[in-house]
Amino acid sequence: DQQVKQNSPSLSVQEGRISILNCDYTNSMFDYFLWYKKYPAEGPTFLISISSIKDKNEDGRFTVFLNKSAKHLSLHIVPSQPGDSAVYFCAAGLNEKLTFGTGTRLTIIP
């Protein structure tokens, strides 16, 4: 039973445009959420997080939105750059443990 889902396995976006990655979860007890980025042959690196008491968090080009009633979060990257091409994982946290989604491969087209 997948508690955290990323329904788009891949996404292609033109350089300079907005990339929107989506994530859905089923457990309303999750109380914080994170996005990680992963390049091939490297470990995931943390991008941005959001607490369940907020609905938006921004850090430079990256913004995470949380809709608790819909159990949905999204990551917006504006503007998209070639170096953003990677696999993105969302993760939901509870009791210091994370449950990860299956990942979305983002390709930025120059």
Added chain:
Amino acid sequence: DVKVTQSSRYLVKRTGEKVFLECVQDMDHENMFWYRQDPGLGLRLIYFSYDVKMKEKGDIPEGYSVSREKKERFSLILESASTNQTSMYLCASNKRIEGDEQFFGPGTRLTVL
């Protein structure tokens, strides 16, 4: 800079062999984690440790055990490796604070023949 290191980047073992994967972190983190990453399945938690000699099962502990004798070191043990344990293994650590980001090592690509 936080550093999480893993003993091997690539490992090839035979079915039935005992396999040790080592992870070391240098930031005095209380929590350490072992995940495996498989295509289409994301990262799945195998085991978690929040203190020396303490461990908790994650979502997929079957076929694995762990050891945490020192705060900085967390070992994953495959008692008798099987082909379905071929995977990318990732170690992570963080402080014992709810919401703290986890820092990941580079991963070990294990192939069991």
